[in-house]
Amino acid sequence: MLLARLAIRFERTGVKLERQRVKLERRRVKLERYPTTIVHQHSSKISKYISEVVNRMQSEKIFRVIKPGVLTTFQDLGRNGYQKFGVPVSGAMDTFALQIANILVGNQRSAACLEVTLVGPHLEVTAPDPITVALTGAGLEPKLNENPIQMWKTFRMEKGDRLSFGKHQSGVRAYIATAGGFDAPVFFGSKSTDVKSGFGRSLVGDDYIYGYPTEAKHGIGITNPPIYQKSVEVAVIEGPHTDFFTKQGRYNFFNSPHTVNANSNRMGYRLKSEPVTHEDNMEIWSDAVPFGGVQIPSNGSPIILMADRQTTGGYPRIGTVISSDLPKIAQLVPQGEIRFTPITVEEAQQRAIQMEKFLFKLERFKLN
């Protein structure tokens, strides 16, 4: 019943979009890059309708990529629902900053943004009409036509305007959102780039970025953006392999600082630590591994599993970083320091709800 009603609603939206499309077609360039949007059997009928409707609307070139940056990818809230088939979730490393970027420009919170890593790209606006942009996350000295531009606040860009980044100041990952969202290939219901699994690729030079620009208010921002530290304390819920660790191992994990190795990436953060030792070589069966899971290989050096982690793993896990603290890790620079503190599930879920309330209020009332 509900499904039928929603289907009708999407049909109506479809008609509206169809009219819009005819109008837009006169001035929009034919999209050739991403001819198909793939929808899979397992996604519901509703999402099929959505993507059919969206497909009818054509995207346009928003940016020309002058320099791609070191690792610039499309990320949203990830590929949910396919882990049972071994498909990694992927998605934004810092989902808090991503959602704020989307909210500020008036997009769905789950829309795809460009995730920029340490060294930002250099982009030139190619859209015929002005676009609305927001930047959140890491401080990478963003500039609009060589003039510094404020982050965590929407601003307007016109055809020919250039967005570039300078020196690294704080954090690791910045997010670029444009009102109306980006057009990127959809795999299993998500636009997140996951090169290893064959879903998309990172930006390259002389590329174009496509999207569906719409009008949005300028100067919308938040007053207290997060400050990214080089030394963070994060809370961990212990388990599931608590019994495998020695007393000394557990003591070292919670009482000594851990340093982030340079070979940390979107799959995992490798830490240099006082060894977190196992009881002995007890065998464990592979099981599902979550975002924030802390696995300990036999050398005793923890690995925090991040957005691009595999779906399952066979190393013992001492605990899981709580979801509201994951952005702190996502923004922690190489050689940064982490201290872990134990927390109860109840307390952690309270913090997750607090974060959700903040985002909800911002979304509904633009209040913070």
Place this chain on the structure above:
Amino acid sequence: MHFTLHAIGDSAVKVDFADGVSPELNREIQLFCSKIGCAAIPGIVEWVPAFDSVTIYYRPQCLNYTEVCDKIYQINRMNIDRIECKSRLISIPIVYGGKYGPDLGRVAESNNLSENEIIRIHCEQEYLVYMLGFLPGFPYLGGLDKRIATPRLDEPRAKTVAGSVGIAHEQTGIYPIDSPGGWNIIGKTPLTLFDREKEDAFLFRAGDRVKFYEVSDSEIDKQVESGEFVVEEADDGSTD
């Protein structure tokens, strides 16, 4: 069926089954997963079956830990038609040895068997897909004959091509996509295990049974190219 629940961070719970890993437990796990699917609880995002556990991901903004645990006990008490999770038998053609199976000789040598004996033993068994993981569509297959178990390569390969069939310790598996890997590669299947362009993207599901058979290089290539190749798949409906 007895199980214990463990919080995995603030957004997941692990259902840990007390029994040892076995085909029987795997059937129970598949049945349990069907029940979660049927129950369609708002706030439950997805679930991942493994050898002796199922991890359920949920939104703490919709359900707290106590509530999700209550739901899991309720789900477990549900009665659903066992037909919902009937097991399929899938036959997989493999070209063994040569350029497709560079480690067949190594596997034969380390087990004091001939290459033909390795192939015969590998094809004799029926395997069970305990779970998918590691790569999209990668099946963890149980049931390898211990006579052909072989330790991993000392030095993992930078690239193992999609379709490669390997042995590592007492497990055998197939690479769905190109990936670095340390398994002994004994052959290759021309089938696609993971096709992101297709509606039905995955060849395997947890709980499937798998049998291998040997084919020659040329006959299978011809069939696949002409589109005549059909995956043999039998629904026998048996669950017990």
